[in-house]
Amino acid sequence: MSFRIISLLSLILNNMQNKKNKEIEVRFLEVDKSGLKEKLLSLGGADLGEELLEEIIFYGKDVAWEGKTKKFVRVRKNSKRVTLAYKDHSVRSLGETEEIECVVDDFDKVCLLLERIGLAPFRRQEKRRHTFTLGNVTVDIDTWPSLPTFVELEGQSEGELKEAAMKLGLDWKSRHVGSVRELMEEHYNLPVGTYRVYTFDHIE
Numbered sequence: 232m233s234f235r236i237i238s239l240l241s242l243i244l245n246n247m248q249n250k251k252n253k254e255i256e257v258r259f260l261e262v263d264k265s266g267l268k269e270k271l272l273s274l275g276g277a278d279l280g281e282e283l284l285e286e287i288i289f290y291g292k293d294v295a296w297e298g299k300t301k302k303f304v305r306v307r308k309n310s311k312r313v314t315l316a317y318k319d320h321s322v323r324s325l326g327e328t329e330e331i332e333c334v335v336d337d338f339d340k341v342c343l344l345l346e347r348i349g350l351a352p353f354r355r356q357e358k359r360r361h362t363f364t365l366g367n368v369t370v371d372i373d374t375w376p377s378l379p380t381f382v383e384l385e386g387q388s389e390g391e392l393k394e395a396a397m398k399l400g401l402d403w404k405s406r407h408v409g410s411v412r413e414l415m416e417e418h419y420n421l422p423v424g425t426y427r428v429y430t431f432d433h434i435e
Contacts, residue, residue: 254330254385257392257406258414261379264361264372270399271363271370281361282309287342289350301410304350308338315341320410328410356429368395376431378419381407 272278289304301321307314316332335341342352356375363370368386382401384392396403407414415421428435 254328255387255389255392256328256383256385257396257408258381258383258411259396259401259406260381260414260418262372262382262401264374264380267372267382267399268361268363271365274365274398276363276365276370279362279364281359282311284309284358284360285338286356286358287352288354288356289342289345290353292349292351304345306335306338306341306345313338313341354423354426354429356423356426357431365395365398367391370395370399375411375415376429376434378415378421381414 268278284307286305286307289306302317302319305316305318307316313335314332315335316330319329321329346352358376359374361372363372368384368391371383371385372380373383374380382399384395384401386392386395393403396406407418409417412423415423423429426434
């Protein structure tokens with residue numbers, strides 16, 4: 232029942248979205264943040280600033296928390312805006328993910344709405360993200376609690392991502408195309424799927 236709610240919510244978001252449905256993304260692990268920022272600026276990249284992102288992840292109530300569900304709803308806020316997103320990692324080729332995202336007005340009210348329609352808030356989490364653009368590619372340098380910093384490249388084609396990686400001196404063969412949760416659990420042995428709080432101040 233609750234996955235039907237998630238699917239319905241995705242259709243609603245699809246009609247009001249301000250971001251394309253498909254994103255192609257790859258990650259490169261344990262980067263030198265300072266060196267990467269310098270390289271981006273030397274290449275003419277645009278610095279969009281660094282933010283603390285606060286998020287709540289919602290699942291359907293009928294999904295076991297320890298399971299590896301590929302669909303979820305996320306409410307995110309930073310100092311500038313609040314967004315609501317539906318994400319589906321079920322079918323992925325080169326990190327392709329279905330993501331439907333829109334801007335909303337009130338973080339707490341949106342979370343309450345999701346609970347009222349049958350979704351369950353599972354995890355509150357934080358990360359620090361420094362965003363750049365390099366041509367048509369978005370470059371996010373992400374730092375999560377207790378993990379080394381990594382970089383995510385997002386664009387519309389594999390060719391764009393390969394070219395950006397080459398310019399930045401990133402080894403394409405070492406790219407990671409799974410979800411962030413898979414990265415945490417499988418590469419770093421961090422059981423984030425069982426956490427209810429994953430912030431810089433507290434993990435449980």
